[in-house]
Amino acid sequence: DAGITQSPRHKVTETGTPVTLRCHQTENHRYMYWYRQDPGHGLRLIHYSYGVKDTDKGEVSDGYSVSRSKTEDFLLTLESATSSQTSVYFCAISERTGANQPQHFGDGTRLSIL
């Protein structure tokens, strides 16, 4: 298994509070991704990074920000959490970009916002 660690694995918080999820990789892969997975929607890309301090928006980026100060860490922040952001969040990595590159996933963070 690819060395990807997501933390925390579970979190319950209240509406309006800030939340930061962490993805840590030991593979030295350049590309990192944050997805959310919701029933009826599958996986949707939130943000991705193509290098240290290089990030871009995905399909559902509103309400989320990211940072990547080191190759191994990719942080996802909900500045002011809302109930619609209750979801399971997955981090993924890939060694290179390109249409023929598989992505490797962490085991997810289950986030509940009350």
Place this chain on the structure above:
Amino acid sequence: SQQGEEDPQALSIQEGENATMNCSYKTSINNLQWYRQNSGRGLVHLILIRSNEREKHSGRLRVTLDTSKKSSSLLITASRAADTASYFCATDARSSGAGSYQLTFGKGTKLSVIP
């Protein structure tokens, strides 16, 4: 927007039977990938098929791709209880950022293999 759509949404079979899942997509692709997700875990890459390939095998997995119909199928032969999982297809799209590619996932097929 969802690019790939799997069919059926759920499938229940007996151990030893074959399982077939289908994926349809809307726009041209370079490659199509299939992933498996066990309950409570992340997705695991199974197989990639390029747009110029029609069929690919990997162990008990057989993937076909019909670009004229914009569809793919995943066949798992001689299924086992351990194959119980959700299966997703993913198609690629070039993004505007730094020439990188994004994957767009379907909603998945939930496969249950009954011992």
